[in-house]
Amino acid sequence: MSEGAKLTVQELDKRFGDGDDAVQALAGTDFSIAENEFVTLVGTSGCGKSTLLSIVAGLEEPTDGSVLVEGHEVEGPGRDRGVVFQAYTLFPWLTARQNVEFALRDEGLTKSDVRQRADQHLRMVGLERFASARPNELSGGMRQRVAIARALSYRPLILLMDEPFGALDALTRQLMQELLTGIWEQHRLTVLFVTHDVEEAIYISDRVLVMTNRPGRIKAEVPVDLSRPRSPEMLSDATFLEPKAQVLEAIREESLEALE
Incomplete structure (x- = not known):
């Protein structure tokens, strides 16, 4: 476990089904999140983002590997983790x-x-x-x-959010991003967030983790050096556009690989 980590995901595997019909959703997924850090998972559709979040929440069991919260293994849902879904x-x-x-x-x-x-x-x-x-x-x-x-x-010690703004219109979504970052900046929460929206990921996060195609694992880690508090005006800053380009390129590589 990384020293001082609030959340640690160690060599996580998840397989659905058996034999020839088995689907390997995650393979060797490995990362940690520090206390009060805001980290977002992104990747191509079907890469295992939501499955990974469900395992961290204790709603799914991993096939192999472990999830630790403050060094204690997750064995099911718990009040040390708050969860917000799209629904x-x-x-x-x-x-x-x-x-x-x-x-x-x-x-x-x-x-x-x-x-x-x-x-x-x-x-x-x-x-x-x-x-x-x-x-x-x-x-x-x-x-x-x-x-x-x-x-x-x-x-809770950790807030887990799975596409929480995905069903909202563009303006409401932006307002919700501002609300969430404002709450985070005031109360300093540890957050693991899942989204398919790269701009959203950069805007709200300290660090963005890009997942590979299925079976999902961490392909790239992109730090976000935008100052806080965040504001919509930052969307055109070089400090926003540079990590956005890195994340988009990593996802593009996975998308091209999937097509091949």
């Missing part, structure tokens, strides 16, 4: 506040403390005025903000 996964019959409160039911908190923490996290994502609204009364971006508030409410 909002909110309970439609509960209000925004109640959806966040539901995540706190096993925290051993008093009813008033649960309410206070739920309101604190809805305020963090700018939804304090919509605490009593149900999901069908909220826009897509607002629902995703509730999902983020819920994932952060029980204070």
Whole structure:
């Protein structure tokens, strides 16, 4: 394990099925993330990004290898990891506040403390005025903000995000990126993020990991030296365009290889 790593993925393999029908999704995937680091996984479609995130979340078991959080092996879902998916996964019959409160039911908190923490996290994502609204009364971006508030409410060690803004329109997506980077810059979270959007990956991350075609492994590691706080004006900076070009070239190489 890398010294001081919050998350370590060691020689991870994942195979679906047996015999001639087996599909090798991941092979020898290896990386670590430091405390308070924001790292994004990118790669061609089907390269295993979401499978890898599911294994880190404890929702899938690896065929071989291991995932460690602060040196302890992941053996299933746990409250040390918060997860946000592209689908909002909110309970439609509960209000925004109640959806966040539901995540706190096993925290051993008093009813008033649960309410206070739920309101604190809805305020963090700018939804304090919509605490009593149900999901069908909220826009897509607002629902995703509730999902983020819920994932952060029980204070996980690591936040895992799988294409969380993929279903949003371009403007809402940009606003959500700004919201997320603002929360990260204020609260210094450890984040593993999955996206197919290279600009998004560069904009939000400290480091971008490019995966190979299936079976997925880490092909390239691209550091992002943009200063923080981030702003949309940075999208035309050389410090943004250079890592973007590196990531696109690595993905292009994998795409050409797949075509051949």
